[in-house]
Amino acid sequence: MRRHTAFYMSTLFLLLLFMGVLAVLTGVFSQAQKKSAEAKQLTAATELARNAAEAVADAGSRADLLTLLQESGNAAMDGETVCASYDEELRPSAAGIYRVSITYEPTARIGGTLVNSTVTVRMGENPEAICSLSTAVYIRGERAG
Amino acid sequence: MKQNPKQIGLICVLLVTMTVCLAVLAVLALTTADADKRLAERSLAVTQRSYTQEQAAQTWLAEADARLKNGTALSDLPDTETRNGVTVKVIAGQEGENLVIGLTDDGAGSYRIVLWKPASDWTPDTDRGTLWAG
Amino acid sequence: MREEQGKHLHGYTAALLGIFAAGFLLLVVFGTKIYLQTVAGQNSNDDRRALLTYLTTAVRAYDGQDAVVIGAGPEGDALLLRDTTADGSYEHRIYLYRGNLVEEYTPSDGALSPDSAEILGQTDTFTIEKEGRTLLRMRTEQGSVLVHLRSGEVG
Numbered sequence: 311m312r313r314h315t316a317f318y319m320s321t322l323f324l325l326l327l328f329m330g331v332l333a334v335l336t337g338v339f340s341q342a343q344k345k346s347a348e349a350k351q352l353t354a355a356t357e358l359a360r361n362a363a364e365a366v367a368d369a370g371s372r373a374d375l376l377t378l379l380q381e382s383g384n385a386a387m388d389g390e391t392v393c394a395s396y397d398e399e400l401r402p403s404a405a406g407i408y409r410v411s412i413t414y415e416p417t418a419r420i421g422g423t424l425v426n427s428t429v430t431v432r433m434g435e436n437p438e439a440i441c442s443l444s445t446a447v448y449i450r451g452e453r454a455g
Numbered sequence: 456m457k458q459n460p461k462q463i464g465l466i467c468v469l470l471v472t473m474t475v476c477l478a479v480l481a482v483l484a485l486t487t488a489d490a491d492k493r494l495a496e497r498s499l500a501v502t503q504r505s506y507t508q509e510q511a512a513q514t515w516l517a518e519a520d521a522r523l524k525n526g527t528a529l530s531d532l533p534d535t536e537t538r539n540g541v542t543v544k545v546i547a548g549q550e551g552e553n554l555v556i557g558l559t560d561d562g563a564g565s566y567r568i569v570l571w572k573p574a575s576d577w578t579p580d581t582d583r584g585t586l587w588a589g
Numbered sequence: 590m591r592e593e594q595g596k597h598l599h600g601y602t603a604a605l606l607g608i609f610a611a612g613f614l615l616l617v618v619f620g621t622k623i624y625l626q627t628v629a630g631q632n633s634n635d636d637r638r639a640l641l642t643y644l645t646t647a648v649r650a651y652d653g654q655d656a657v658v659i660g661a662g663p664e665g666d667a668l669l670l671r672d673t674t675a676d677g678s679y680e681h682r683i684y685l686y687r688g689n690l691v692e693e694y695t696p697s698d699g700a701l702s703p704d705s706a707e708i709l710g711q712t713d714t715f716t717i718e719k720e721g722r723t724l725l726r727m728r729t730e731q732g733s734v735l736v737h738l739r740s741g742e743v744g
Contacts, residue, residue: 314598321605331474332612338481339623345488346627352495353634356502357641357732363506367737368724378721400732421520424513443503446510448517466606473613477620484624491631498638557653557740569654571739 354400354408355431355440362394362410362429363445370449372414379410390414407434422450505573508548512556512571515544523564541569551576640690640710641734644668644727647683647692648736657725657738659717662686663703666717668727671697682706685715690729 362379369375375392379385381402385394391413395406409432416423430442519532530537535544538557546554557570651657651670660667662684670681678697683690684706691706712730720726723738 317598318601321601325605325608328470328609328612332616335477335481335616336619338485339620342481342484342488342627343623345485345492346630349488349491349495349634350630352492352499353637356495356499357637357734360502360645361733361735363509364724364735364737365721367509367739368721368735370722374721378724419517419521421524422517424517426510441499441503443506444510445506446513448513448520450520466609470609470613473617477613477616480620480624484620484627487624487631488627491627491634494638495634498642568740571652573649 351440358408358410359429359431359441359443362412366427366445367447424448504549508546508554512546512554529560636710637731640729640731644734645736652738652740654740665715690715
């Protein structure tokens with residue numbers, strides 16, 4: 311009887327140990343999956359932000375910027391901010407999960423207009439930005455708007 | 456019952472081996488994902504630095520244009536040098552990543568951008584001895 | 590009595606081992622799936638960065654007067670980045686050839702030599718469009734990249 315009790319106790323201990331090992335390893339795998347997803351989002355967001363910044367550099371006005379980013383109806387104005395959305399494969403899509411917002415702040419200078427711009431990339435309805443960067447463009451002569 | 460301890464012992468060894476293998480796989484997956492994320496973060500940091508430098512460069516361009524409109528000659532712009540008829544301004548960046556801007560005179564207080572390239576500060580290491588004397 | 594206890598113990602041990610085996614099997618399936626996904630994700634990110642970032646870097650490195658030209662390659666557009674030195678005029682050419690984006694650095698008047706070109710990465714498409722003022726849109730299978738040429742602008 312004592313032998314059986316000892317056996318049951320040791321197997322119970324083994325079972326608990328086994329469950330602990332399972333829990334730890336599952337946690338590590340989940341952490342790896344989470345980091346991999348974050349890396350993918352960050353890579354995509356960086357690419358989108360860079361493209362948007364280049365569009366800002368080429369645009370002569372806010373309307374120009376909207377035209378440059380517009381593909382398949384993915385870009386629109388939200389107040390004074392230009393917004394564009396892209397799907398998981400970074401293709402322009404009106405219902406895309408990646409949302410790029412670009413502020414366009416012109417300041418008059420003697421020879422033209424200096425436009426400061428902040429590009430922010432978010433995912434879905436999450437208000438937290440995945441990435442953001444600041445850039446500027448100097449437009450000679452005409453007033454940017 | 457005499458057979459059981461041997462069988463259970465072998466099974467335990469097998470289970471321990473499997474646990475170790477799975478632990479190695481878990482650590483491998485985590486380090487791979489971590490490396491991927493760190494590379495993505497570094498790529499973002501480089502991109503952000505590049506556009507912060509662009510911001511500084513465009514701000515300088517606005518100031519330079521203002522001076523040109525006020526009658527300053529292109530070659531007289533502060534912190535610039537003239538190389539082969541091109542007025543060159545170097546916008547210094549972090550970690551030696553500079554931006555070189557080249558402007559030429561387009562007449563009547565105007566400029567034309569002829570160069571807008573990243574350039575790195577690099578000092579050759581001349582302390583390594585001769586590799587081949589020829 | 591002893592026999593019954595023996596049978597009971599045997600069943601208990603078998604069930605315990607069954608739980609262990611099932612648990613490990615599930616973890617193996619889950620773990621290998623995660624690992625494969627992680628490696629695939631890393632490769633995809635690396636491929637995307639390798640091609641698109643390289644294209645951006647190459648064009649920015651040649652952002653000078655009349656240095657960036659869209660030409661014709663053997664299977665579509667070719668990006669021709671001109672480098673004029675004291676020794677002559679050279680071109681850094683990037684184009685599509687047999688499912689790869691390739692590059693070569695040759696004298697400007699030389700013909701394309703795709704067989705000896707260096708492979709940058711795999712892609713089935715490579716197109717270059719000029720938009721806006723001086724905005725280049727380069728499309729590959731990995732995605733598209735925009736580069737604005739600052740040189741040539743008049744102030």
